[in-house]
Every structure is written in structure tokens, then in C-alpha cells.
Amino acid sequence: MGRGRGGGRGRGGFRGKGKKGGDRGPVRAEPWSDIPRENELYENYYKTGGFMDEEEFEEMWKYMASDLPNSFRFTGTKAEAHAVREIFKQRYIPAIKDVEFEGKTVPPPEPVEAFPDELVWHMKTHKKVIRRHKPFAEFQKFLVAETTAGNISRQEVVSMIPPHFLDVRPGMVVLDMCAAPGSKSAQLAEMIHGDEEERVQRAASNESFNPTEGGDYSDDGRSTGLLIANDTDVKRAGMLVHQVKRLNFPNLIVTQHDASIFPSIEMPPAPGSSKAQYLKFDRILADVPCSGDGTSRKNVNVWQKWTPRDGLGLHGLQLRILMRGLQLLKKGGRLVYSTCSMNPVENEAVVAAAIEACGGNDKVRLVDCSGYLPNLKRKPGMNKWKVLDTSNVNNGEDKIHHNFTSWESFQSTKEKYAESEPNRQFSSKITRSVFPPDEKSEIPLERCVRVYPHLQDTGAFFIAVLEKVNDIKVAQPGSITGQASTPKPVAESETATPAPLPPVDGEPNGAASPTKRKLEDVEEDAQPKRVKTEAPSAETPVEQSTKESSATPAASGKEMTARPKADNQGLQKEYFEYIPKDDPTVAGIFDFFGISDRFPRDRFLVRNREGLALNKMYYTSELARTIITRNKDRGMRFVHCGVVMFVSHKIKEAAKQAAWRLQGEGIKILEPWASKRIVKCTSRESLHRLLIEMFPMLPKDRKHNLGEVGDQLYELEVGCCFLKVDKRDGEDGFPFSMVLPIWRHPGSANLMVDKDDRKAMLLRLYNEQEPQLINHVAEKAKQDALKEQQDAEASAGAEANGEEEGDKPDVAVAGEDAVMTSS
Structure with missing residues (x-):
């Protein structure tokens, strides 16, 4: 690959035959194992782009072309995670250590040293070994069972890093902007809830404890924090709900919005004021859609389909998401920006452009995160890089690969070819912001974190931690990317979040974002075999909420809120209504189970228009109730909130007892406050x-x-x-x-x-x-059915012999005390 400044044929460019840029060819038909892990353009870009010296690159590239180890994490509360980990260590590790395959000892699963408490493990065992040896097969069965139960998360090691760098504590309000499939959201939810189970037990027993030690547990031992997990695609949002529901955490809301225009969330006015406020977040995770070129160890399609335009095409969207995140962030709050790409166009370039657009280091600064996960092997971020583009003539023929070092070199090269080859086309996605920032900007990009495969046998990942130092004035996107000559800042109000940014590159606000990954963080085995869905009913509408208006608000800093379209647009609205705290149904349930008056009665949510306790009641946190109540009619697309605590139980004995049953999801929350x-x-x-x-x-x-x-x-x-x-x-x-x-x-x-x-x-x-x-x-039902069949056959035989109808024996009827099955 050429290394010249301008990228022309005589100055570092080289020609290549191939398809039109952006055409990735036919869908893969051959097995993954048969796909050659070779791509000259992909390899040369990272070999000659200044990422590392040649010797280290060769080592790294060997790892890139090898299979990724399987990894998993013990999840849930600290006590449960440690207990399941010990069962795993004591029961399965000793048996696996004795296995030999082809004359060699098979290495057992090992804890990943980068993470604390031996809660993250990986293994490199080949599938042939697992199939042939009983100890591995038994371990695999345990792994699948605990994943289904929610005690283990099958997650790639590098995807576990960003939540640790966010430094989330109980009581914080956190937004996961691009959350599906939900593995990182699960980590964040665990951090938000902390060790509240122990504190709730003490609070319910009237034992003293410090409600502010290690976080905010001032809600009778419960964490006051909240996680809002968002994804733009309705199917992926459904996958996200399936993942987080297993954790049984009530301080959680799932939404479905384009992250780049995530709506402002209205909050009650401050005391003595009538003006609405808007929610600002303590922590935000922006794990943005990316080209995924760091996932080639598990996604072999990268080797076939990698082009430099993958990153260039996503840069604008990534920048818009990051800018929206910084707008929503509280002053003093922290945002983690991450991708599973190695391309600086998607990484350092996005971070630098965002910081410059906000006003520089005095407004938003990069945080030195060397103190987080100190055992994690990492490389610093890059301050200089090259931008690779592939120009072509006649719809993809006569390709030339160019390495540009600056916006000026790109412009001059285009001008030169405009004279000699006016039909030659360059990427329309190259903007000023994809290049390294001016040296005068003094942005310490080396504080970003790069994780490469050879450092600890993982995939590749990029992480940057940004802190909002002061209120920001956000330039319009055109000026950020270099498409406008004069920046036009939009002021940020102390009490209201600025309206969402207008579109860039002609993309409409309502356009669906590209897929977050070429292959998601969740391993194939971690995908549920089937997702249990609730049958359509009057309480559970099938469709998502109505679409919000895509009208672009005026760039005046004044809060603009999208309103839902009329119900005649072909979509059904999802209903989230809270039951009044004096509702007689809730009162009856509390009396039946002897629930303390200290347990809140105004946090029970139902999913029907009338707000009636018909089928299920969900318990949520106080902050979740405030957000749902104030924003349910403002165009926000709520997908899920809280945990199921009570389910209606229709039986004959209902007159003698509360006709509601406890649900496994919420029972642990309620039990400390029960006396009956x-x-x-x-x-x-x-x-x-x-x-x-x-x-x-x-x-x-x-x-x-x-x-x-x-x-x-x-x-x-x-x-x-x-x-x-x-x-x-x-x-x-x-x-x-x-x-x-x-x-x-x-x-x-x-x-x-x-x-x-x-x-x-x-x-x-x-x-x-x-x-x-x-x-x-079921056994009794089979016996009854068999008896009924035998009686019918006997009756038919009697009729054939001429017996009268009145001579038939009576059929026994089950009595009142027969076993009743639950609904």
C-alpha cells in the first residue's frame, strides 16, 4: 500500500480491480471454516498506518486470523455470582484438568486477570474435545443452564470493559444509548443496584445502616439510581428486554429511539418554579454502531468484505450520537465512547471532533483511565493517522487506493484528478473531521484506550472516557464535519437539554441506524432458543408505541418535544399506567401477604389503556415512575419498565383469598417486607x-x-x-x-x-x-383420558350387543378437592 501524502498514482496510490465501492458482493454461502482469513487491503492498512512496529504487527495479525476464545461472566448480585462461581470451580474445573486430547493435556477454563474477583473466564477448548469428553460436556450443560437462568452471561471479554470505565455507583442515573443485545446493560444494572439486598434486609429489620456509603441507598435500603437502555431497532430492543429481564432489577427502563436524536426527558419543575426541567445523566455509555473490523476472530466475514468506506460511512452517525450524549450528560458527568473497530476514523477522529465542537478541553476533557482495570493490557490512543479511500471510474472499475494524511491533501488530490480523470469518484463521506486534529488543539488523544488481540488473546476494542467539565455550546453538525465554513453554536441551557441535532449528510432523522455490529457481542450459544412472548390481549398490545414527529426543532436552545401521531397511522400504542396507591386490589394483596406499610404502594405499573389491575402488575423505582408518568404522552417509545411482581390467578377458591400470585422476578424485592x-x-x-x-x-x-x-x-x-x-x-x-x-x-x-x-x-x-x-x-389427566376412552369403548361394545342406553354405568366426576393447575 502506498504511503505518499496525497495518494495519487505517482505519490503512493495504487490501482486495483474490484467491485464498486460499497458493494460487498453476494451473501456468504460457504462454511465459516472455509473462508480464507486474508485481505490484502485490510492487512496493509493496519500494517503501514502507524499503529505499531512491524514485529508487533505480525504477532497481532496471527491472533487476528485465529479463533476467539469462548468467554463468560458470572452475573447477578454479588452473593449469587460468587456462589455460582464456586460451584463451577469446585465441581467442574478439577474434572476438566484431567482431560487429554491427542496426547496433550487440555487447558481448562481460566479466569481473565484483567477483571476482579474471578468473575470473568475464558476457554480455548475445541468443539471436538467438548463433544468427546464427558467432563467438558457436563460443563457445557451447566454453562447453558446457568445462562438461561441469568446467572452467566456469554459475552466477549473486550465488551465487558466499557462499564468498568464508567465508574457507576448506586444512585446514579445512567443511559446506555445503543444497548442491544444487552450484555453491557446487564453490567450497568448490577452496578446501579450494588449490594442493596443486604441493606434492604437491614432496613426492613429496623437495623441501622449508612444509606450513603458506597452510593445512594436512601430509599429504605434500595438504590435510587436508574438505567435507561435504548436501541433504535424494535427487534433488537426486544432482544435487549429478554437479556435484562433475567436480572430482575426494577430500576430499569428500555426505550426505542435513534440514539443520535434521543429525546429529552421531561422532569417536574424545581420547587417554586412552574418551568419543566429535563433529565441530565450522571453516566452515559455510547457503544456506537461501527464497522466491527476488530471482530474478525469471531466474524470471519470481515476478511471478505472489509473496505475503508465502512468506517467513513459511519463516522457522521457516530459523531452525532456522541454529540447528543454530551448534550444529555450532567456537568461533571462521565461518558464512555466505545467501538469494536480499530479504525481511527471511527475512534480518535470522532472523539477529537466532538471535543472541538464543544469548545475544547475546557468544556469536555479526556479522562486518564489507567487506574481502572489496572491488569488490563492496553495501548494508548493515536494522535496521527492516515485516512484510506478507494477511488474508482465507471462504477467500480480501475480502482486506486489512497492514503490521505490531511484534509488539504485530500482536496488537492481530488483537484488533480478532476483535470486528468474527471470521471474518477472519491468517497463522499470524507470530511474534515475524519482527519487528525490540528496540533494547536492539544487534545490528549493518547488517553484513549486501544485493546489489540495479541495483548491478552481477545478481540480488538477502542474506549475513550470523556468528562463534561462545563456547559457546552454545540456547533451545528455541518461545521463539525467540515461541510460548513462558519460554526453556528447552539447554547446549552441550565434547565433544559437542547433539542436533538439536525441530520448530517442528508440522512433523515427517522432513518434507521446501521447494525451495531457485523456480529453482536453475544455468542451464538448465548442466544435464547426461544423467547417467551406474551399473547396479544387487551393488556398487552402487539405493536410498539406511535412514532414521534421527525420535524427538526429550531436551533435556538429551546426545548422541543415530538408529539405522538394519531392512532390511525396503523400502529398501536404501548400503554404504561400506574395504579393509584389507594387502589383496593393492591390493598387486598398487601393485607393477604402482610406487606409493611413502609413498602411503597404507588409504584405498580400495568400495561393497558385504562390503568386497571387485570393481568400483571410491574414494580418500578420511584424515578422510573416519575419519568414514565411525565413522558408517556410526549412521543417517547417505552418498551419495558420494571419487574413483574404479581400475576392474576383465576381459580375457583378466589373468593377466599387474594386471587394474585407472586412472581419469581419480583419476589425477592417484596419478601423482606412481608409478615404473612x-x-x-x-x-x-x-x-x-x-x-x-x-x-x-x-x-x-x-x-x-x-x-x-x-x-x-x-x-x-x-x-x-x-x-x-x-x-x-x-x-x-x-x-x-x-x-x-x-x-x-x-x-x-x-x-x-x-x-x-x-x-x-x-x-x-x-x-x-x-x-x-x-x-x-399431567399423569392424572392421562389416567382420566385413558379411563374415558376405555368407558367409551365399553359403551360402544354394549350398544353393539343390544344393551339399552339407560343401562350404562355413570362416569365418576372429580370432586371439589381435585388438584387445580395454575394459569
């Missing part, structure tokens, strides 16, 4: 029986096999209960505390846990690889 219907399980045998059997019998003679659990259930009327399992060390104990919903039927009991979760718990707690669940209701 608490059943304690102290025996491993009793819990095992409840897991392995569905609807075990509770006969009237009290001869049952449910141990201490059955004895307690006899003293309770029909309805749902808390099954509480306390942590206890030793072989006969439990590795961590659990709270599960259990239903007391007239003649049976049933743990309200689905089959997949039952099997995961049996594997986790009892090491049962292939448990056979017993469903007493």
Missing part, C-alpha cells in the same frame, strides 16, 4: 422434592412427603406463599439464600418455577444431569 404466608425450607430433601415433583399431594390425612414445608402449608389457606431458603454452609446447606413462589392448592402444592429453571436448580444444587420431572396433574 412465609414458608421456611431448611431441608435439601424437601426442596429437591418440590423441584422434581409438580403438584405433589397434600392429602387430608396429612400423610405427605414434603417434610417441614408440607407441615407449614397445612396451616395456611389456599393461595400463594413465599418459600424462603436461607443460606447455610456445609453439605446439608444451601450456597445462597433463595425466595421462590409456591402455591397452596386444596389438595396439593406447586412451586411456581418453570421446567427450565427447575432443571437448572437441580443441576446447580444437586448435580443432577438429566432430572426426570414428575407432573402429577
Whole structure:
């Protein structure tokens, strides 16, 4: 590849045959393993672009052409994550260490040293080994089961870095601008909630604790923080909801908006004022759409399809997203900008252009993050780079590759070819902002972080941490990219966020952003086999919310809010309505379970237009309630909020008890405040029986096999209960505390846990690889059906023999105490 300043044929450019720029050819048909991991243009750009010396580059490129190790992270609360990690270490690692393959010892999974507490692991085991050796197969089954249960996240190592650099603490308000598929959002949610479970237990027991130690737990031990996870695509937003719902965290809202024009969120006026305020965030993650050329170890299509125009085409969108993030950031707040690309056009160029547009280092500064994840091996950001472009004639023929070092060299080269080859076309996406900033800008781009594959056997990643030092005046996008001669700043108000930026490069505000990755952070095995969706009903509309207006607000700094279009546009609105705190249904539920008056009653959300408690009730945080209530009719597209706490249970005995059951997602939040219907399980045998059997019998003679659990259930009327399992060390104990919903039927009991979760718990707690669940209701139904068939056959035989209709025997009818299944 030429290294000349201008990039012309005599000054460093070279010709190449190929398709028209941007045409990536046909869809891949051959297996991934057969795709050659070679691309001369891709390799030469990073070899000669000043990224590292030649010897180090050769080492790095060997890693780039090799398979990426599988990696995973233990998730959830600290106590649960550590407990599941210990089960993994004690049960599976010793067995795996003894495996040999083709005469060599197979390396077991190892903790990634860059992350604390051995919560992140990776393994390089080939699939052939996993298939042939039982210890690996058993470990794989454990990994899949815990991923389904939400205790493990199959996530690439480098994608775990940005949340650590954000330095999130409980009580902070955080925005994840481009959140799907949700692995980073899960990390952020864990950080926001912190160790609130322990503090809530102390608060509910009236024990003293410091509500501001390590964060803000002033809501009776609960974190006051909030995560808003956003994605522009409705399908990807659905994937995001599936990922974060497994964590059972109420301080969470999922939205669906173009991140580059993310709407301002209205908040109540300040005391003594009637003017609305707008939410500013403590922390923002902008993990933006990128070319993904650092993912070639897992996405081999990069080798076939990489072109320099990938990064150039995304630069403008990335810059708009970053600028919008800085507008939404609170003064003193921190924003992490990240990509899985190595191209400085998508990285340092975007960061430098944003800082310059905001007014320089006095307004927005790059943070030195060498103190975060100190064991992470990294390289500094670049201050100089070249911009690669491929010009062509006649729709892709006679290609020339150019390396430009400055905007001026690009302009002069275009002028030269305009005279000699007027039909030669250059990329229309090259703007002033894709080049290194002027040396006078003094932006310390070396504070950015570059992670390369050879440093710790990962993919490639870029991270920059920006702090908003002062209020900013944002130049219009045209002046940022070099398409306008005179910047026109837009002032930022103290009380209102400026309106979203207008489009760049002629792209409409409502245009869908390109895919975030060529292949997402979530590994293939981590994708759910099926996503359970709620059936359409009056409470759960199928479609997303109405589209917001795409009209561009005036650049005056005055808050402009998009209003929803009329319902006759063919879209159904998603409804998010809060139940009044004096609602009799909620009061009845609280009385039935003995819920303390200290537990808030005004945070229960339903999903129907009328705001009625019909099917499900979601519990949310106070800040989430404020945001939903004030912005539900302002054009915001809310997709998900809170956790399901109560579900309607339609049964015959409903007149005698609260006809609502506890839901596994929210039960741990509620249990510390409950005084009734608490059943304690102290025996491993009793819990095992409840897991392995569905609807075990509770006969009237009290001869049952449910141990201490059955004895307690006899003293309770029909309805749902808390099954509480306390942590206890030793072989006969439990590795961590659990709270599960259990239903007391007239003649049976049933743990309200689905089959997949039952099997995961049996594997986790009892090491049962292939448990056979017993469903007493299903067995009884089979027997009844068989008897009915036999009776019908006998009746038909009698008729054939001439017996009269009146001589038929009566069919037994199930009595009132028959087992009732849950809805």
C-alpha cells in the first residue's frame, strides 16, 4: 500500500480491480471454516498506518486470523455470582484438568486477570474435545443452564470493559444509548443496584445502616439510581428486554429511539418554579454502531468484505450520537465512547471532533483511565493517522487506493484528478473531521484506550472516557464535519437539554441506524432458543408505541418535544399506567401477604389503556415512575419498565383469598417486607422434592412427603406463599439464600418455577444431569383420558350387543378437592 501524502498514482496510490465501492458482493454461502482469513487491503492498512512496529504487527495479525476464545461472566448480585462461581470451580474445573486430547493435556477454563474477583473466564477448548469428553460436556450443560437462568452471561471479554470505565455507583442515573443485545446493560444494572439486598434486609429489620456509603441507598435500603437502555431497532430492543429481564432489577427502563436524536426527558419543575426541567445523566455509555473490523476472530466475514468506506460511512452517525450524549450528560458527568473497530476514523477522529465542537478541553476533557482495570493490557490512543479511500471510474472499475494524511491533501488530490480523470469518484463521506486534529488543539488523544488481540488473546476494542467539565455550546453538525465554513453554536441551557441535532449528510432523522455490529457481542450459544412472548390481549398490545414527529426543532436552545401521531397511522400504542396507591386490589394483596406499610404502594405499573389491575402488575423505582408518568404522552417509545411482581390467578377458591400470585422476578424485592404466608425450607430433601415433583399431594390425612414445608402449608389457606431458603454452609446447606413462589392448592402444592429453571436448580444444587420431572396433574389427566376412552369403548361394545342406553354405568366426576393447575 502506498504511503505518499496525497495518494495519487505517482505519490503512493495504487490501482486495483474490484467491485464498486460499497458493494460487498453476494451473501456468504460457504462454511465459516472455509473462508480464507486474508485481505490484502485490510492487512496493509493496519500494517503501514502507524499503529505499531512491524514485529508487533505480525504477532497481532496471527491472533487476528485465529479463533476467539469462548468467554463468560458470572452475573447477578454479588452473593449469587460468587456462589455460582464456586460451584463451577469446585465441581467442574478439577474434572476438566484431567482431560487429554491427542496426547496433550487440555487447558481448562481460566479466569481473565484483567477483571476482579474471578468473575470473568475464558476457554480455548475445541468443539471436538467438548463433544468427546464427558467432563467438558457436563460443563457445557451447566454453562447453558446457568445462562438461561441469568446467572452467566456469554459475552466477549473486550465488551465487558466499557462499564468498568464508567465508574457507576448506586444512585446514579445512567443511559446506555445503543444497548442491544444487552450484555453491557446487564453490567450497568448490577452496578446501579450494588449490594442493596443486604441493606434492604437491614432496613426492613429496623437495623441501622449508612444509606450513603458506597452510593445512594436512601430509599429504605434500595438504590435510587436508574438505567435507561435504548436501541433504535424494535427487534433488537426486544432482544435487549429478554437479556435484562433475567436480572430482575426494577430500576430499569428500555426505550426505542435513534440514539443520535434521543429525546429529552421531561422532569417536574424545581420547587417554586412552574418551568419543566429535563433529565441530565450522571453516566452515559455510547457503544456506537461501527464497522466491527476488530471482530474478525469471531466474524470471519470481515476478511471478505472489509473496505475503508465502512468506517467513513459511519463516522457522521457516530459523531452525532456522541454529540447528543454530551448534550444529555450532567456537568461533571462521565461518558464512555466505545467501538469494536480499530479504525481511527471511527475512534480518535470522532472523539477529537466532538471535543472541538464543544469548545475544547475546557468544556469536555479526556479522562486518564489507567487506574481502572489496572491488569488490563492496553495501548494508548493515536494522535496521527492516515485516512484510506478507494477511488474508482465507471462504477467500480480501475480502482486506486489512497492514503490521505490531511484534509488539504485530500482536496488537492481530488483537484488533480478532476483535470486528468474527471470521471474518477472519491468517497463522499470524507470530511474534515475524519482527519487528525490540528496540533494547536492539544487534545490528549493518547488517553484513549486501544485493546489489540495479541495483548491478552481477545478481540480488538477502542474506549475513550470523556468528562463534561462545563456547559457546552454545540456547533451545528455541518461545521463539525467540515461541510460548513462558519460554526453556528447552539447554547446549552441550565434547565433544559437542547433539542436533538439536525441530520448530517442528508440522512433523515427517522432513518434507521446501521447494525451495531457485523456480529453482536453475544455468542451464538448465548442466544435464547426461544423467547417467551406474551399473547396479544387487551393488556398487552402487539405493536410498539406511535412514532414521534421527525420535524427538526429550531436551533435556538429551546426545548422541543415530538408529539405522538394519531392512532390511525396503523400502529398501536404501548400503554404504561400506574395504579393509584389507594387502589383496593393492591390493598387486598398487601393485607393477604402482610406487606409493611413502609413498602411503597404507588409504584405498580400495568400495561393497558385504562390503568386497571387485570393481568400483571410491574414494580418500578420511584424515578422510573416519575419519568414514565411525565413522558408517556410526549412521543417517547417505552418498551419495558420494571419487574413483574404479581400475576392474576383465576381459580375457583378466589373468593377466599387474594386471587394474585407472586412472581419469581419480583419476589425477592417484596419478601423482606412481608409478615404473612412465609414458608421456611431448611431441608435439601424437601426442596429437591418440590423441584422434581409438580403438584405433589397434600392429602387430608396429612400423610405427605414434603417434610417441614408440607407441615407449614397445612396451616395456611389456599393461595400463594413465599418459600424462603436461607443460606447455610456445609453439605446439608444451601450456597445462597433463595425466595421462590409456591402455591397452596386444596389438595396439593406447586412451586411456581418453570421446567427450565427447575432443571437448572437441580443441576446447580444437586448435580443432577438429566432430572426426570414428575407432573402429577399431567399423569392424572392421562389416567382420566385413558379411563374415558376405555368407558367409551365399553359403551360402544354394549350398544353393539343390544344393551339399552339407560343401562350404562355413570362416569365418576372429580370432586371439589381435585388438584387445580395454575394459569
